Structure formats: structure tokens, C-alpha cells
Amino acid sequence: MSNELVPTDDSIAPAHAPRSTDINPKAEKRAEQQIAILFGLSALGSLLLIYSYVFVTKDVFIFIPIMGNQNAQQLGIGIGMAMSLFFIGIAAIHWAKTLMSDVEVVNHRHEFRSSDEDREEFVKTVKNGVAAAGLGRRKLIKRSLGVAIGFFALPPVLLLRDLGPLPKKQLETTNWKAGTRLLTDPGNRPILASDLEVGAVVQVLPAVENEDERPLSDIAKDPVLLIRLREQDFQLTPEKLAMTHNGIIAFSKICSHMGCAVALYEQQTKHLLCPCHQSTFDVTRGAKVIFGPAARPLPQLDITVDGEGYLIARAAFNEPVGPSFWERNSQ
Amino acid sequence: MTPVEKTIGNAANFVDERLGAAGWVKKSLNKVFPDHWSFMLGEVCMYSFVILLLSGTFLTFWFDPSQRDVIYNGVYEPLKGLKMSAAYASTLDISFEVRGGLLMRQIHHWAANIFMAAIVAHLLRVFFTGAFRKPREFNWILGILLLTLGLVEGLFGYSLPDDLLSGTGLRITSAIIQALPVVGTYISFFLFGGAFPGTGFIPRIFTLHILIIPGIFLAVITIHVMLVWYQKHTQFPGVGRTEKNVVGHPILPVYMAKAGGFFFVVFGVIAFLSAVASINPIWLYGPYTPGQISAGSQPDWYMGWLDGLVRMAPPLETHAFGHTISWNILIPALIVPGILFTGMALYPFIESWITGDKREHHLLDRPRNVPNRTALGVMSITFVMVALINGGNDILATNFHLSINQIMWFSRIGIFVLPPIAFVITKRLCLSLQRADRDLLLHGSETGRLLRLPHGEFVEVHEPISAEKAFLLQSHEEPIALELSEVDSRGVRRPGALKNKVQRRLSKAHAVSVPKVSEQELKEIEHH
Numbered sequence: 001m002s003n004e005l006v007p008t009d010d011s012i013a014p015a016h017a018p019r020s021t022d023i024n025p026k027a028e029k030r031a032e033q034q035i036a037i038l039f040g041l042s043a044l045g046s047l048l049l050i051y052s053y054v055f056v057t058k059d060v061f062i063f064i065p066i067m068g069n070q071n072a073q074q075l076g077i078g079i080g081m082a083m084s085l086f087f088i089g090i091a092a093i094h095w096a097k098t099l100m101s102d103v104e105v106v107n108h109r110h111e112f113r114s115s116d117e118d119r120e121e122f123v124k125t126v127k128n129g130v131a132a133a134g135l136g137r138r139k140l141i142k143r144s145l146g147v148a149i150g151f152f153a154l155p156p157v158l159l160l161r162d163l164g165p166l167p168k169k170q171l172e173t174t175n176w177k178a179g180t181r182l183l184t185d186p187g188n189r190p191i192l193a194s195d196l197e198v199g200a201v202v203q204v205l206p207a208v209e210n211e212d213e214r215p216l217s218d219i220a221k222d223p224v225l226l227i228r229l230r231e232q233d234f235q236l237t238p239e240k241l242a243m244t245h246n247g248i249i250a251f252s253k254i255c256s257h258m259g260c261a262v263a264l265y266e267q268q269t270k271h272l273l274c275p276c277h278q279s280t281f282d283v284t285r286g287a288k289v290i291f292g293p294a295a296r297p298l299p300q301l302d303i304t305v306d307g308e309g310y311l312i313a314r315a316a317f318n319e320p321v322g323p324s325f326w327e328r329n330s331q
Numbered sequence: 332m333t334p335v336e337k338t339i340g341n342a343a344n345f346v347d348e349r350l351g352a353a354g355w356v357k358k359s360l361n362k363v364f365p366d367h368w369s370f371m372l373g374e375v376c377m378y379s380f381v382i383l384l385l386s387g388t389f390l391t392f393w394f395d396p397s398q399r400d401v402i403y404n405g406v407y408e409p410l411k412g413l414k415m416s417a418a419y420a421s422t423l424d425i426s427f428e429v430r431g432g433l434l435m436r437q438i439h440h441w442a443a444n445i446f447m448a449a450i451v452a453h454l455l456r457v458f459f460t461g462a463f464r465k466p467r468e469f470n471w472i473l474g475i476l477l478l479t480l481g482l483v484e485g486l487f488g489y490s491l492p493d494d495l496l497s498g499t500g501l502r503i504t505s506a507i508i509q510a511l512p513v514v515g516t517y518i519s520f521f522l523f524g525g526a527f528p529g530t531g532f533i534p535r536i537f538t539l540h541i542l543i544i545p546g547i548f549l550a551v552i553t554i555h556v557m558l559v560w561y562q563k564h565t566q567f568p569g570v571g572r573t574e575k576n577v578v579g580h581p582i583l584p585v586y587m588a589k590a591g592g593f594f595f596v597v598f599g600v601i602a603f604l605s606a607v608a609s610i611n612p613i614w615l616y617g618p619y620t621p622g623q624i625s626a627g628s629q630p631d632w633y634m635g636w637l638d639g640l641v642r643m644a645p646p647l648e649t650h651a652f653g654h655t656i657s658w659n660i661l662i663p664a665l666i667v668p669g670i671l672f673t674g675m676a677l678y679p680f681i682e683s684w685i686t687g688d689k690r691e692h693h694l695l696d697r698p699r700n701v702p703n704r705t706a707l708g709v710m711s712i713t714f715v716m717v718a719l720i721n722g723g724n725d726i727l728a729t730n731f732h733l734s735i736n737q738i739m740w741f742s743r744i745g746i747f748v749l750p751p752i753a754f755v756i757t758k759r760l761c762l763s764l765q766r767a768d769r770d771l772l773l774h775g776s777e778t779g780r781l782l783r784l785p786h787g788e789f790v791e792v793h794e795p796i797s798a799e800k801a802f803l804l805q806s807h808e809e810p811i812a813l814e815l816s817e818v819d820s821r822g823v824r825r826p827g828a829l830k831n832k833v834q835r836r837l838s839k840a841h842a843v844s845v846p847k848v849s850e851q852e853l854k855e856i857e858h859h
Contacts, residue, residue, distance in 0.1 A: 053430055053431065058406075058427075058428075058430075067607060071433075073430065074431070074433050074434055074606070075606055075607070077430065077431045077434055077606075078431075078434045078602060078603070078605060078606020078607070079603070079606050079607075081431075081434070081602045081606070082599050082600075082602035082603035082606055083599070084599075085595045085596075085598040085599035085602055086595065086596060086598075086599025086600065086602075086603065087599070088592070088595040088599075089592040089593060089594065089595030089596035089597075089598075089599055090592065090595075090596060091592070092588045092589070092591055092592030092595065093588070093589055093592035093593065093596070095588055095592075096584070096585050096588035096589045096592065097589075100584050100585045100588060101585065102580075102585070104366075104578050104579055104580060105363055105578070105579070105580070105581055106363070106571070106576050106577070106578050107361075107362070107363040107563065107576065107577045108575060108576050108577075109563055109574070109575050109576060109577060109693060111691065112466050112562070112691065160521065161521070163521040163522065163524060163531065163535075164520045164521040164522070164523060164524040164525050164529065164531060165520060165524075165525055166517070166520065167516045167517060167519075167520045167526075170520075170525075170526045171509075171516060171526070185622065203622070205622075216528050216619075216620060216621060217525060217526040217527060217528065217529065219620055219621050219622045220502075220526065220527050220528060220621035220622075221526070222622075223621075223622040253622065254621075257506075257659065257660075258502065258503045258506035258507075258641075258660065259502045259503070259505070259506050259527070259621075260499055260502055260503070260624055260628075261621065261622055261623055261624040263623070263624045263626070264626060275624050275625070275626045275627065275628050275725065276499065276503060276624070276628055277638075277641055277642045278642060278724065278725060278735055278739065279646075289646055291736055291739070292642070292646070292739070293641060293642060293643070293644040293645070293646055293659045293660075293663075294646055294659075295646040295647060295648035295657070295659055296648065323506040323509055323510070323657070323660075324509070324510060324648060324655040324656075324657040324660075325509040325510070325515055325516045325519075325655065326509075326511070326512050326513055326514075326515050326516055326654055326655065326656070327516055327653075327654065327655075328654070328655040329653040329654070329655075330648065330650040330655045
């Protein structure tokens, strides 16, 4: 072995090996035909697309193994489009690889740094420009320009003010008031306390004036979950226990973490789980957070029954429902 | 001269007399592009962006970006008579009543996923091969900008149909905005046009999604590609390739045919996927209402790691002076990603500060030859993967019958423990690969042929490797640690000595490598 093992110049570059299409006219002819076939397949794909669009009706379904029943029109248009595009691409690449030159060529690079003369010229030009403007000397202009630009930034921000109303107390309040009836969701029917059996879970909304036209922003904060347990299952402070009625406990369904609907209730463990980030709340302990990122228990609604035995709220929520926000007084 | 040549000649003359374009067009057509499969990743990004523009334009012809209530009366039976937003209803119409509409929706969504995947793959290629080094730092930063824009554009895009899944995503978005100290509540009310979900958000993000962000995309992609053009593409080391040249195929015709053909291939593959593989079947989710949710709510994959970080956050909130700060939202959703993306954007400058290398680089690194950088990259991937796994913890738990709490605790601990382990393992692997290269150079490759010597000893025959391969294995530079002393020549402590100390430590760690085969050693093997 010699030092040539690790050469430093390109004397070892292997001679350029010709492809079969370079030396064999038959191979060249064959490649040409292959490319033509590929272009032909593309045209065929376009025809399939047109046929499916015009002649296949929307209600035709065909069975395809693994995929099951497929809408023939969508599938025909899709496969046709895929073919018409894919084969144009493959044909062009095959053409480039077999028939166009495969000899690599060399370009030279230049350093990006400008020449010293250019740089000096540049500095001089800038200095002349700045001097001509006299910004350095004219302090008054410089300062007032700064002020103008500073103020200039304000209108664009101000102009966006009317994008929406001020929050006011909207995040702190819900439609639950003392005496509001609990209505089933869906259905908007009042609920007799005696109708709920142990283990029952019902989603309720507050009775309002027009129950069929609730705005989504109300549905984003009003939903409440009613859960009936055996009274001995509760491990609550006396105040929280007083907010329940005959083993029926009511929590805001809006997660105290990021506002998703806390919709998963595990009958066995009596845990509520939020499907968004898996915060887990223990119903028996007043929806205390036992797992996950939520930092606060779900707010509990104080409930009782009215004269007819229907469930009502005894008071509004005593804290804001839903995710935290800067103005929230959480103490 | 044939008639065709004459026509083309006349046209070219017409243009050249007005623009004087012949000079630079000629130069551009002779431009050389080096060949490597990994250089196609950036092309996939650009092509899927074009596909997004085309399919997205098609969708706007029918989509109604409004949160106004309508009663659905279309052909999809299960939702007939239901109250929903016009946005959701028109998306149903595109899916069921516009011929090829569902295909276009699926092309748009698949192309978006592939766009983001290609950006990430392209970014990793550029990172691991050191293509971001001087003079290409600007392009690296533009790339990070495109990645960030892509995340936002994707989130806005899949939020537009206003289905139950995407509405849940917007609920989370609004909670993140609300969590901003001082201004959060106000910004949220302004953006949504009132209390969540308001009536303003979907039309507004529609304008951003189809006009402003694509406009920025188009401008940044143009600059990104023009810089590649102007600075010329990097190339892998090899015989005949130097820092001073670029070896490859000229634009006309080979590169043009290959790249142009590749566009059609990418489009064809996306069209095929969209023809056979359902994506985001919004009719199954139903219209959005904040009181409902579907179990297993998942964002698109590129947002999954952020959701995973939010899921694993500890339940931390500060309550003081009548105000609330949600660290459980701010840290995982804003602070950590902010640090990651800023660090990523600044990385070229950090590395050059550590190595003290201010030269231009046009030859790419083999990842094993820069163990520290490679290890840092794998460490970051590990971090994101742990977060992504936790983002799908509910899906994993149901499909593999695991405990969701255990996955969460695995992630909470793993996010701190696994990335450093990945760093150490990768660094060791790189050094081992360097050692293997060195062995290959010194002893040749194993042939598997055993020889029995006259005195009974068995040896395996080694064959010298090809000259080209040997050249490749010896082509890298051996890193040298910076010499920075804490004291100057007169023994006085320099100002900024701590900075020097950090730089020296990092530089030393960065310069760890297996020594290259020296001239001396080569001479020695000659005598064997």
C-alpha cells in the first residue's frame, strides 16, 4: 500500500461509465418507448377523471377489499387525478435519467465578502448620505422624528379596538341565579329530584327566556353536570355538603384548566375526566383535582328543590367557571 | 434555421431587447445543482406548498367562512335539520355535493400534513449536515420562520370547518390567549368578537389563512429559494468536491426535468393518498357546540407535541392580589416553545461562538464527525417525541390497554431524563462510528475469508477500501478546542472571564473526536 490510499486531488475520480442507453441504440429506443407509455398512462388517468366526473353518479358505491365500500365517483376522480399527475412526473424523471446527459459539471464558487474597495465606497456613500441629511447635527428634527414614529405605532393598535366588546364581567358570570330551574340538555325539561337514581348523570342548562335560541357563548359557560351518589360516599366540607341535595351534586361541566367539556364520568371510581388534557376530578371530594394539569376543582353549584319538587339553583356560582384569566380572583 | 427555431428566436429577441435578459438567463441555465436524495426534502416542501395554494383556492370557491347559524338541509342524512354554522354546513356541501370536493379537501389536508413533515425533515437534514453554517445563517432563520408560520397556518386551517373537534381546538386556543397576564382577557374578547366562541373568529382566521399568511409564506419562500440560488447549494464531500466549487447537473435540461417531474410525482402521491385514505371526516364529528366533546380529541400531528406538553404540565397557578397566573398553561404552551424556537433560530451563531469558526462552509458534515451537534439534535428530537407521545396518551392508553396516569408520569419524568440520555448515547455512537472509519482506513474492510497460516494461526483477510471511499473518510477536519485563558499575558483576570470559561468548556466538549489517520500511521501500514 502506498500513500495514494488517501489522495488529496481528484486524480482518482473514476472514469465516467456510460449508461446502456448511451451506447446501445436498442436500449435507447426501449427507454424512449417506456417514456411514451408513461405519458400515455397519464393521459389515461385524465380520461378516467373526466369519465368519473361526468358519467358516474354520486350514489354509486363499490366494494374494495380492505377499504370497504367506497364512493365510486370520488374514487374515480381521485385515482384518475393521481395517475395523470404521477405518470407525467415519472416519465419526465425517467427521461432525464436515461436519455439526458448524466455528465456532472463543475461550477466555481466565489467568496461572498465584497472587495475592500467596494466596502470603503459603501461606507463613504452612506456617510455622505447621512451627512447630507444632517441628522447628526439637527437634534430637534431627530427627536421630533422619534416622537412621530413612536406615536405612529399607536393608531394601528387603536384601530383594532372595535374587533370585539370589552370583557366586563362576562367571564365571572353565568345564567345561573338563585331560583333558576335546572333543565335537561337536550330536551329543556325540568328535573324532579326524585327522578334521579343513585349513579345517574345528567347534563343540565339553566332555564332562560328562550331556551331554543341559547347563544353558543352561553353554552360555553352554563353547562352543569348533575351526579347522584349515595350520601355516605361524599367526603365534603359541611359548606359543600350543604350545597348538595339528597346526594345530588352539581358541578360546572367546563374544565377549570382550558375550558373543554369535562364529559367522561367513571361510574366505578366516581371520577370525572376531561378528554382534552386528562385532568381528573374526584366527585366525592367536591371535584378536587387528583390528576392532570388542572389547578382548581370544578366550581360547585348550590342546588335545592322548589315547591313542586323540581331542582333549582339556590344561588349563582360563587366563583367564575372555566379556564383562568388574569382578572380572576381565585383566593 | 427551422421555423420553430425562428419563432423561438424572435420571441427571445423581443424579450432581450427590452429586458437584456440573455446574459443572466444564460448564466442561470448553466447553474449547477448537486445531486443527493436528501436535497429533495426542501423540494417536497415547496411543491406541497404549491399544491396547498391550488387546492385551497378551489375550496374557497364554495366555503362560506361564517359563524352565522343555519339549518342543515343537504344530502348527508344523519345531520339533516340540525342547527350549525354556515362554515360547517358549507364544508359538508363541499364534501358531499361538489364533485371532487371531498378529494380536494383531502388533498388540502394531506398536503398540509406532508408540508409540515417535509419542513421538519428538511430542517433535520440541514441541521445534521451543518448546512446552516456561514454563509447560510439567514436562510436557516427564514426556515425557522416558515416552520413557525406553518404551525399557525395549519392550526387556522383545520379550525375553519367549525366541527366539534376543531372547535375544541379553538377552545384551547382561547384559553391560551386568556392565560396571558394583564392583556389576555381583552385580546381574547377582541379576537373572538366577544365571549368564546363569539362570532368573529372563523371569518377572521379565514382572512389570515387564505391571504396574509400565504402572502408572507410566498415572500419568505421566494427569498429562501433565491438565497439557495445565489449562494449555490451545499454539497457532500467527495472526490473532486471542494469548498471552492459545486459539482452536479446543470439546470437545463437535467435538473429542470427531474425537479419538474418530481413536482408531479409529489402531487400524484398526495392525490392518490387523498383518493384512498380518509382524513378529517368532519361529518362524523358533528357541528361545534362548547357543551360537548368527543373522547380522544387530537390535534394534527405537528401540534401534538405542544398539546403533550400542556397535558404533562403540573397543576401550577399563582393566586395573588386578586389576579391569577396560569403557569400550567403559560409554561408548556408559550414559554417552552418560545425558548425552543429562539434557541433553534440562534443555533448557527451559538455553534460558531463555541467553535470559533468564522469561515464559509459549502461542504457538508457527515453527522458522525460533529458528535456534539448530532447529539444535541437527537436530544431535541427525543424531547419532542416524549411530548408527542404524551399528546396521544389517551389514544395509547385505550389502544394498548395502558394506564393513562402511568403514561403521563413516564412523560413527566422522561421529558427531563430521556433527552440527556439520548445525548450521551448519540455522542458515544458518533465517536464509535469515527473509530470504525479509522479502522476501515488503517486495516481495510473485512472480507469474511479466513486464512490458515503455516504455523496454524487463523487470520481474516482484509481488503483495502477504494480510493474514493478513503478520500471521503479522510475529508473532514479535526476539530480543535479554542485556546482561551482566563488571565491575560500579565496574569490579570480578564473582564468576562466567566464567559470565556463557558466558551472554553463548550469548545472543549465540542472538539472531542477520534484522531484522524496521520501521515505517520499511513507510512507504518505501508511496511506491514
